[in-house]
Amino acid sequence: xxxxxxxxxxxxxxxxxxxxxxxxxxxxxxxxxxxxxxxxxxxxxxxxxxxxxxxxxxxxxxxxxxxxxxxxxxxxxxxxxxxxxxxxxxxxxxxxxxxxxxxxxxxxxxxxxxxxxxxxxxxxxxxxxxxxxxxxxxxxxxxxxxxxxxxxxxxxxxxxxxxxxxxxxxxxxxxxxxxxxxxxxxxxxxxxxxxxxxxxxxxxxx
Amino acid sequence: xxxxxxxxxxxxxxxxxxxxxxxxxxxxxxxxxxxxxxxxxxxxxxxxxxxxxxxxxxxxxxxxxxxxxxxxxxxxxxxxxxxxxxxxxxxxxxxxxxxxxxxxxxxxxxxxxxxxxxxxxxxxxxxxxxxxxxxxxxxxxxxxxxxxxxxxxxxxxxxxxxxxxxxxxxxxxxxxxxxxxxxxxxxxxxxxxxxxxxxxxxxxxx
Numbered sequence: 001x002x003x004x005x006x007x008x009x010x011x012x013x014x015x016x017x018x019x020x021x022x023x024x025x026x027x028x029x030x031x032x033x034x035x036x037x038x039x040x041x042x043x044x045x046x047x048x049x050x051x052x053x054x055x056x057x058x059x060x061x062x063x064x065x066x067x068x069x070x071x072x073x074x075x076x077x078x079x080x081x082x083x084x085x086x087x088x089x090x091x092x093x094x095x096x097x098x099x100x101x102x103x104x105x106x107x108x109x110x111x112x113x114x115x116x117x118x119x120x121x122x123x124x125x126x127x128x129x130x131x132x133x134x135x136x137x138x139x140x141x142x143x144x145x146x147x148x149x150x151x152x153x154x155x156x157x158x159x160x161x162x163x164x165x166x167x168x169x170x171x172x173x174x175x176x177x178x179x180x181x182x183x184x185x186x187x188x189x190x191x192x193x194x195x196x197x198x199x200x201x202x203x204x205x206x
Numbered sequence: 207x208x209x210x211x212x213x214x215x216x217x218x219x220x221x222x223x224x225x226x227x228x229x230x231x232x233x234x235x236x237x238x239x240x241x242x243x244x245x246x247x248x249x250x251x252x253x254x255x256x257x258x259x260x261x262x263x264x265x266x267x268x269x270x271x272x273x274x275x276x277x278x279x280x281x282x283x284x285x286x287x288x289x290x291x292x293x294x295x296x297x298x299x300x301x302x303x304x305x306x307x308x309x310x311x312x313x314x315x316x317x318x319x320x321x322x323x324x325x326x327x328x329x330x331x332x333x334x335x336x337x338x339x340x341x342x343x344x345x346x347x348x349x350x351x352x353x354x355x356x357x358x359x360x361x362x363x364x365x366x367x368x369x370x371x372x373x374x375x376x377x378x379x380x381x382x383x384x385x386x387x388x389x390x391x392x393x394x395x396x397x398x399x400x401x402x403x404x405x406x407x408x409x410x411x412x
Binding site for chain 2: 007009010011016019021022024026038040041042043044045046048049051053055057065066069093106107127129130133134135136141145146147150152154165174191193196199200201
């Protein structure tokens, strides 16, 4: 009898494995099909259950759909990311709310003093960035759970996007994400992945 | 006819939604059932397809199972996290390889010069932390995809864990994660989540 194959060792069914990870691909072109507010809300209603430290949930999401909104973003986007950002049905600005701790008395009610643990603004901003980034990981999975393709982009002027879209000074912009149905020739072939042995090792205490 | 409910707007089937997000919970107690290397490899073989910038894949994972390994970790873990870390069948140290760029010529072969874009160590460490954190988001989803519970912990002395387990100086420790089957009384009731309207807004360019 042969050893069980990887997909069989997981509780998640094979179709879901494919949808979220194995067959899912970062898209560089998109169809014209809109991404609706109801779809975005459904994605959020799924991924909001992903865990964050102190249940702080610092991720904030700004949706850009109109040509006017897009026109404000494009000057800050690197030249290689501009065409796909102009043509995606939805571009999302992902930011961390560095004052997320104000909500902790509601979000972490059994330890209302948690807000005070985060009084230091520098440590709090780092905490906000880290946990919002975890939530971006969940969000990318959630976009795929909706049958859509995600196109994350780090190539942009984060300071410029922050000033343009979050002038309040309480948000740090982390990533842009194009969202839509993948178009034809949406991306290059699957790039190589590291093997388990290159990423994971067991600590030998001896 | 009523509007479609949230789960119906997603392509992911309801059972998978529950397994990964809606019914999944951070666990604080675990059963004695071991988490095998085959399970860990299956989780990695799923989540390694999650996207990272420049396909850099900076996350590195150290598995602690033996009492000796655990004994080395516990002094660095906050008192509130110690009992569950001592009793989990597997504790994982999650780190970013800040020299991940050495692999880019293989991992991003169509732009072999990408390695040189990351010559600056400070910018590269930030890039490594951000993308490894995204991968931790995928990993938490992957642990759940294996039918296991994850217990992420930020309450520990990262510098101490780094010196003890990654003395090479090329890794930054980001998070600890207990993994196993959830035990009885594994956690408190579901904590409140922010509503979509509190997290997501549409940019009005006007």
